[in-house]
Amino acid sequence: MLNEQQRTTLLRIAREAVEAAARRLPYTPKADDPALHELAGAFVTLKKHGDLRGCIGTIEAHESMLVSVANMARAAALEDYRFPQVTPDEVPHLTISISLLAPARRVTDVNDIEVGVHGLIIEQGTRRGLLLPQVAVEWGWDREEFLDHTCRKAGLPKGSWKGGECKLYAFTAEVFGEEEQTE
DSSP states (O other): OOOHHHHHHHHHHHHHHHHHHHTTOOOOOOOOOGGGGSBOEEEEEEEETTEEEEEEEESSOOSBHHHHHHHHHHHHHHTOTTSOOOOTTTGGGEEEEEEEEOOOEEOSOGGGOOTTTOEEEEEETTEEEEEOHHHHHHHTOOHHHHHHHHHHHTTOOTTGGGSSOSEEEEEOEEEEEOOOOOO
16 A cells, blocks of 8 residues: 555656656656555556546556556557547646556456455456456446446457356456546
């Protein structure tokens, strides 16, 4: 768990990375705190007036937390195929949240999945889908709906998780963010 100062530093890094990305400028994150140099998987979510504007992340911890957050913030601003690239004029209207992921573990009994606590990854062949823990809560889903939507994210039919042909993983995340922007 990070302390408030560490969270504030990571949110500053994410915002600076989004601002630099929107202006097509390079950005190198800096922080002295050794905890922020630990390896971590991270997702950065951008919202504009409460609506999703971009979300990109990495499950595996290949980079330090601060580098991963900066890179995912940049990617959320420029590379989320569902949205046009963030413009400099939009940046002040964005709200940023960060999800730092704990390592995923294989799930053999879906009753072990706790909505609001676990994020899910489902794999079948080359298809893979991931939903963060907060998504099920935001949409008011129960466990089965959460599993079905994770299947859909992977491009699999609803209920695919029941057949035993899919690999299912759960993970927890430390989720924090800026206050929601109002118009």
